[in-house]
Amino acid sequence: MITREHVLQTALSIAAIQEDDGGVPWPEGHVDAWNHVECLMAMSVAGLEDxxxxxxxxxxxxxxxxxxxxxxxxxxxxxxxxxxxxHAAYVAVGVWHDLLVTGDLDNARRRWDMVKKALDYVVDLQTPRGEVVWERDALGRPSGYALLTGCSSIHQGLRSGVLLADRLDDPQPHWELAADRLANTLQNTPEAFADKSRFSMDWYYPVLGGAVRGDLALDLLDKEWDTFVVPGLGIRCVSDQPWVTGAETCELVLALDAVGDRERAERLFADMQHLRHEDGSYWTGWQFANLKHFPHERSGYTAAAVILAADALSGFTQGAGLFRDIPVSGQSHPFQYDKRA
Structure with a gap:
């Protein structure tokens, strides 16, 4: 199991790529808000406050x-x-997580206007059916479709925002209503989402984001286990390629932990440690047919997912239950999402 010292070493590998203006980039050099927030959450676990x-x-x-x-x-x-x-919704997850880890209400209050603007942007792009379209383009036009993985993450963002609003005594009931509607759509309306079923994220993200829990979640994870899980290595990024990735594997670890399947969570977490570099950073993935790291990079977002999974399994901080403790709305029907059926 990863120790606190390992976590700090990995967090320092993220800090080493942070740019002068505070952004945490992808290996290609760009920054996006979602992966940036994930890296901030990981550094918060390690106590890198500055x-x-x-x-x-x-x-x-x-x-x-x-x-x-x-x-x-x-x-x-x-x-x-x-x-x-x-991207916008995940900022609420980050601010809520930081409050759980540090207990610093002053920081949460300073960031509250940013969170409110972000989640109102999200809710404004929710359709009458309940899904949230994936973007507003550069000209201000809403996209014509929604993504299952993105909406599952948005669900966690909305729930985190509601929890944060309650702690700051500034209730936002429209976010809770939006989260309930989105959860219902994620549970019962697979046709609301573009078909990305070859990607493992579309398999486990409804569980990771908290929209599907209990027996329904366990059934969902069992359904595609053999499609994506490569024993001893981790999980495939896509179903049709011999390629396991560290970030996706650790996200599945978090999803398993969230539904109480500790045995498989711990086994998968141990399996993916072959991606750890001696400096504490993590290779993005491993192509197990060619026996090469692919792409040939060590990514901050992979290191961040490792740290969050380590915290969930070992309870290093008060934020360890971030994914486990997402409030759940009612699940009136079996989860039916399977584009390949």
Whole structure:
């Protein structure tokens, strides 16, 4: 099992790639709000307060008037100007997590206006059926479709926002209503989402994001287990390629932990440790037919997912239950999502 010392070493590998303005980039050099927040959450677990503060300052500096962030920024400049809804929603998860870890209400209050603008941007792009379209483009036009993975993450963002609102005594009942409607759509209306079923994320994210729990969640995870899980290595990113990825594996670990399946969670977490580099960073993935790391990079977001999974399994911080403790709405029907059936 990963120790606190391992977590700190891995968090320092994230801090090492943080840019001067506070952004945490992909290996390709761009920053997006979702992966940036994930990295801030990981550094918060390790107690890197200054780096986390700089990261939230980056978010505040780049949030637009409508509450969104540009899809991609390089050196602080937008290179893709559309605004993804799941990027905006995840900021609420980050701020809620930081409050759980640090107990610092003052920080949460300072970031509250940013969260409110972000989640109102998200709710404004919810359809009458309940799904949230994936973006508003650079010209301000809403997308014509929604993504299952993105909406599952948005569900967690809305629930986190509601919890944060209650702690700050500023209730936002429209977020709770939006989360309930979104959960119902995720549980019962597979046709609401574009078909991305070859990606493992579309398999486990309804559980990870809290929309599906209990026996329904266990059934869902069992359904595609053999499709995506490669014993001893981790899980495939996509069903049709001999390629396991660390971030997806650790997200599945978090989903398993959230539904009480500790045995499989711990086994998978141990399996993916072959991706750990001696400096504490993590290779993004492993191509097990060619026996090569692919892509040939060590990514901050992979390291971040490892730290969050380690915290969930070992309880290093008060944020360890972040994914486990998402409030759940009613599940009136069996979960039917299977585009390949």
């Amino acid at each position: 780096e986390v503060e700089r990261g939230y300052a980056w978010l505040e500096a780049h949030q637009r008037e409508d509450g969104s962030w540009p899809m991609k920024l390089v050196a602080g400049e937008a290179v893709e100007r559309g605004g993804e809804t799941n």
